[in-house]
Structures are given as C-alpha cells and as structure tokens.
Amino acid sequence: MQSTSEQLRTSRTSDESEPVVLVVGGSQGIGRSIGLAYARRGARVVAVARTASVLASLAEDAAAAGLTMGTLAADISEDGAPEQVVDAVVDTHGRLDNVVYAAATTRRKPSLTVPPSDFVDGLHVNATAAFLTAQAAARRMVDTGGGSIVTIGSLNGMRGMAGTAMYSAAKGALVSMARCLAVEWAPLGVRVNVIVPGFIETEAPGKAFRDPTIRAEMLARIPMGSFGTPDDIAEAAYFLGSPSARYVTGQTLVIDGGAAA
Structure with missing residues (x-):
C-alpha cells in the first residue's frame, strides 16, 4: 500500500496533538458529513471509500472550505483490507483515536428468492468488515x-421490514456486537457505540x-415532522468520539425525530 501511504501523508496537519479519525464509507452521505464535522474541529481525518473520483471530490470540497481531508481508496470488504487501512493510517499519523464505520450495502429483495x-x-460488508x-x-x-469506535446502524435492525432480511440482520448484529466489545474492551480504554439514524435525507436522495x-x-411516521440531515448524525458521532463521552460505551443512540418511539 505504498501509494496509499503517500496519499495519506498529504493529509498531515501542523498540529500533531489533534486526534486521528478514520471514517470508513466516508465519501458520501452520513459518512461524509461525519468526516467534515471532525475536520472542522481540527482533527486529522482519513476518509475511506471504494471510488477514488468521489474521494477526490470530497477532498476538493474540504479544501474549498479551508479544511484538510485525507483520503484512501479501498474496498473494506476485501480480505485483509481492514488491517491494511488501519495500518496505513497509523503509519502516516502515528496513532488512531477514533473510527467511524459507515460503509453499507442494502440489496433489498424478497426473502424467499434472495x-x-x-x-x-x-453480511460481510455490513457486519463482518465492521468487526474486523x-x-x-x-x-x-x-x-x-484507547479510543472510540462508532458504527452506523439502522432502524431496520430494530424492527421488521419486508425484503430487508440481510440488511436488518446485519444492522441488528452491530448493536449486539457493540455491547460485547464495549464490555470486553472497556478495561483497554476503547469505547464502542452505535448510532441508529432514522429517515435521513442526503445530498443524493x-x-x-x-x-x-x-x-x-415516511414523513407521517416522524413525530417531529421533518426528515433528518447527515449533519444531525455527524454531530452525534463527534460527541461519541470526544472526551465529553468518556463514560459512554455499549450504547445505541437512535436519532430519528421520534419515529421509533
């Protein structure tokens, strides 16, 4: 991954004391907003996604806003990719403080014929790669x-919805996995939490x-009467990764305007 390391070196900032944040699935939608939320606060952010051109657009948008965003083109579902990505970030920045796993695939199909x-x-993209x-x-x-790990879940993982057995199973697994890892890794200083977004309208609906x-x-099912935005999720993700949430682990934070209440 020599070219990856070179790419990440271009994302260095002058303040080496700022946290290093890895956002997997960070080129678009919720992941993109989370990375930018950290970058606005001075963090050294590395956004990972499969498509280099989309990552390049993200870096350009960040630069136009006066922000620095490192990017890394990689398919996190490939064998060995999680370890390689993490190693590349640490090799470049010397540490890794926060991880947000926002990569996902849906593939909605009838369960009798999927x-x-x-x-x-x-399951591999949504859950296994998240664990790895x-x-x-x-x-x-x-x-x-120590550090903080946040995965992005879904309301599908909390209730039944036709045609989403795979997606629902994987997103439900993230909740159970976070509880187990939180208990196991708390003595090591590593916190693990899940954010469950509701109906979030992204830049590409x-x-x-x-x-x-x-x-x-959908709108009729939201008591607050409006769709959420990626920034609503990004601010919560920043909180969970910050020192302000030092005593928060093993939790599932639902951000849905009351839809699941």
Whole structure:
C-alpha cells in the first residue's frame, strides 16, 4: 500500500496533538458529513471509500472550505483490507483515536428468492468488515491509551421490514456486537457505540425520498415532522468520539425525530 501511504501523508496537519479519525464509507452521505464535522474541529481525518473520483471530490470540497481531508481508496470488504487501512493510517499519523464505520450495502429483495450470495456478501460488508475494522483499530488504540469506535446502524435492525432480511440482520448484529466489545474492551480504554439514524435525507436522495407518495408516508411516521440531515448524525458521532463521552460505551443512540418511539 505504498501509494496509499503517500496519499495519506498529504493529509498531515501542523498540529500533531489533534486526534486521528478514520471514517470508513466516508465519501458520501452520513459518512461524509461525519468526516467534515471532525475536520472542522481540527482533527486529522482519513476518509475511506471504494471510488477514488468521489474521494477526490470530497477532498476538493474540504479544501474549498479551508479544511484538510485525507483520503484512501479501498474496498473494506476485501480480505485483509481492514488491517491494511488501519495500518496505513497509523503509519502516516502515528496513532488512531477514533473510527467511524459507515460503509453499507442494502440489496433489498424478497426473502424467499434472495440469492445466498447476496445474503452472505451483504453480511460481510455490513457486519463482518465492521468487526474486523474495529478489531484492527482496537489493537492499535491500546498502544496509545484507547479510543472510540462508532458504527452506523439502522432502524431496520430494530424492527421488521419486508425484503430487508440481510440488511436488518446485519444492522441488528452491530448493536449486539457493540455491547460485547464495549464490555470486553472497556478495561483497554476503547469505547464502542452505535448510532441508529432514522429517515435521513442526503445530498443524493434514494428512490423512496424521490417518490412523493412514499416520501409523504415516511414523513407521517416522524413525530417531529421533518426528515433528518447527515449533519444531525455527524454531530452525534463527534460527541461519541470526544472526551465529553468518556463514560459512554455499549450504547445505541437512535436519532430519528421520534419515529421509533
């Protein structure tokens, strides 16, 4: 990963005391907003995603706002990728303080006909790679006094929804996994939490948000009467990774305007 290390070196800042933050799935949507929220506060951020061109656009937008954003093009679901990504960040910045895992795939299909490969591959991206990233990060965090790991869950992991068995199973697994890791890693100084977003409208809205009928149905289920924004999730992610949340671990924070209440 020599080219990756070179790419990350360009993201160094002058203040080496600022926290180092890895955002997996950080090029678009919620992950993008989380990375920018950290960068605005001076953190050394590395955003990871599969598509180099989208990452380049993120870096340009950050620079236009006077921010520095490191990027790394990698498929986190590939064998060995979580360890390689974490090692590249630590090799460049000397430490890793916060990890946010926002990578995901949905593949909504009827459960009677969903191909086994779709189920297995989806679980790998949404849950297995999240664990492997957390594991690799925690091993390095132990050397520098601990850190914070946040995964991005979903309301699908808390209730039944037709055609989403794989996605719901994986997102539900993140909640149980965080509780176990929080208990196991608390003595090591590593905190693990989950954020569960509700109906969040991103810069590239999905089909449901573009369909007037479905959009109205979703909005009717939100007591606060409006969709959330990626920044709503980003501010919570920043809090969970900050010293202000030093006593928070093993928790699931639902941010949905009351939809699941």
